[in-house]
Amino acid sequence: MSLTLYYHPLSSFCWKTLIALYEAEIPFEPRLVNLGDPADRAAFQAVWPLAKFPVLRDEGRGQTVPESSIVVEYLAQHFPAAAGLVPADPDLGRQVRLLDRLFDSYIHHPFQGIVSERMRPEGQHDPYGVEAARAKIAEGYGLIAPMIAGPWAMGEAFTLADCAALPALYYADYAVSLDAFPSLRAYLDRLKARPSVARTLAEAEPFFQYFPLKDG
Ligand SMILES: N[C@@H](CCC(=O)N[C@@H](CS)C(=O)NCC(=O)O)C(=O)O
Known part of the structure; x- marks a missing residue:
């Protein structure tokens, strides 16, 4: 698959891009990054040195796109179904x-x-x-x-x-x-x-136990 999203299901900034991808029904490979795992962090840093997600990798165009808003801009630019975003x-x-x-x-x-x-x-x-x-x-x-x-x-x-x-x-x-x-x-x-949001939230649900403010 041409598009890979480096992300974590609980990450708020990743939600911005997931909603856009689901909204436009753009297929992508979700690549969950565990920043707590030194090997996984190093692998992600090789893609984006700041190790902040989301990051979209478009193999087809040879582009690495960091920053949630810029990812959505990129989708709107290159995928007709996302143009209206x-x-x-x-x-x-x-x-x-x-x-x-x-x-x-x-x-x-x-x-x-x-x-x-x-x-x-x-x-x-x-x-x-x-x-x-x-x-x-x-x-x-x-x-x-x-x-x-x-x-x-x-x-x-x-x-x-x-x-x-x-x-x-x-x-x-x-x-x-x-x-x-x-x-x-x-x-x-x-x-x-x-629906795009409900899907994003449902996928985060199993990880919500790790959200530090969940108990107030
Ligand atoms: N301005 C960035 C912010 C990205 C960001 O802060 N991501 C958080 C997750 S919501 C992150 O990667 N945190 C991991 C860390 O800081 O080590 C964007 O819009 O993508």
Whole structure:
């Protein structure tokens, strides 16, 4: 098979690309990377030295594509079924990329910081940093909520912005409840019911026991 996705089923940024692949029904070989295994980590580092997933390898075109948003851009560029994920219209395309960036920068990344903090050794915790991250997420919710057109981020079309929204909102809800933002909660519920998303979440389910914030 020409496409290989280096990923982990629990990885939030991998979800963005899995949703895009399932949305467009693009066949690919899933290559689960166990970063805790030194040999597997080294093999992955030979593909992408930063050892951050997702990474898409397209043997047919001889391309290695890192970074979740860039993977979705690549799919939209080369696979007609994925073209609508990043609208060709420059203004619509810019709005989709803006939402993708806002979800990543103001919800997803601060949430990652909270998870990393939870995994620090005793004596190395940073409660001030966690509070700052939580405040940033709440600010992100407030910023983005009025920008969601409905039913999807851009209206009727399902795009990269929705692929980015699901992992950000799904996971951040564990750190800062969406209850104060009913329109975002409703949007997250609609996303969860989307077949590409439901499949992504079902595949993550067996690994969820390893998610550090699952018990609050
Ligand atoms: N900006 C990157 C972020 C990728 C990222 O942070 N991936 C995490 C998993 S969600 C990872 O690889 N973590 C492993 C590590 O940092 O060692 C993207 O959009 O793909």
